[in-house]
Amino acid sequence: MGRPRTPLLDRERITTTALELVDEQGDFSVPQIAKRLGTQTGSVYHHVDGRDGIVELLRERVTSAIDPGTLDVTPWDAALEAWARSYRAAFAAHPKAIPLLMTSPVRAPRVLEHYERAVTLLLDAGFTPAEVMPVLIALENLILGSALDLSAPETMWELTEETPTPRLAQALAAVGEHRADQAFEVGLAGFLDHVRHILANGA
Known part of the structure; x- marks a missing residue:
């Protein structure tokens, strides 16, 4: 045969x-x-290379959906915003992978190269080396939290007559659909405003 x-x-x-x-x-x-x-x-x-090797293959597969061209956008804050949106979309497609990938060290060469480009973007923009990783990690926290939020049930608050919450009910009715997207926009805008302040005035 x-x-x-x-x-x-x-x-x-x-x-x-x-x-x-x-x-x-x-x-x-x-x-x-x-x-x-x-x-x-x-x-x-x-x-x-064992289970850890498969985790790194998964990391490469999921992050391959992030558009690397976003880091070439100018100015730097537009690049960071575009990268964040692409990053969120990549992980929103596989939300159950987030806890697995975010609790193991990053070893995959292609992913490390991607981080190198993001760090270079910030250093070239004028951030100090000490400022770079807090900025990137804070942005990742926002992105990954939002990617998880996209996979959550539309009804996350189950209101009952036993616990009157009229103001909460009013706020939930007012937000309508796409609350996760709206929340991401608020968080991303606030993040970008803050990092612009860091660049202009120091941490």
Whole structure:
């Protein structure tokens, strides 16, 4: 029996399967990947550097949806805003991956290169080295929190007669649809105003 034209197992298939599992249940295991691909667990390990290696493949896959061209926009604050929107969209497509990816060290070379570009953008704009990472981490916190919010139920507050909350009811009725998008716009505008102040006046 000849060998199949298409390999039954490779890093792309492993990554795709791991991401499917994460999208479904928020995590994955190597035996689950092997079972879904119809192979042995040991065979998966021949292609990846253990579970941590698969996590980094997932990181590369999810972040590959971030448009790198956003960091070439001018001026710097327009670039940061465009990057934030693209970053949010990439992670909003896989919200269950956020806790997994944000609680493990970043090792993937392509992702590190992306961070290098973001840091360079801020340094070239005039931020001091000490200011750069707090700015980037604060922006990521806003982006990832908002990406999770996009996956939340539309009704996050269940009002009951037992606990009268007329003002809350009024506010919820007034916000209408797309509350997550509206909240992101408020947060992003406030963030950008603050970092412009940092650049002009120091932290």
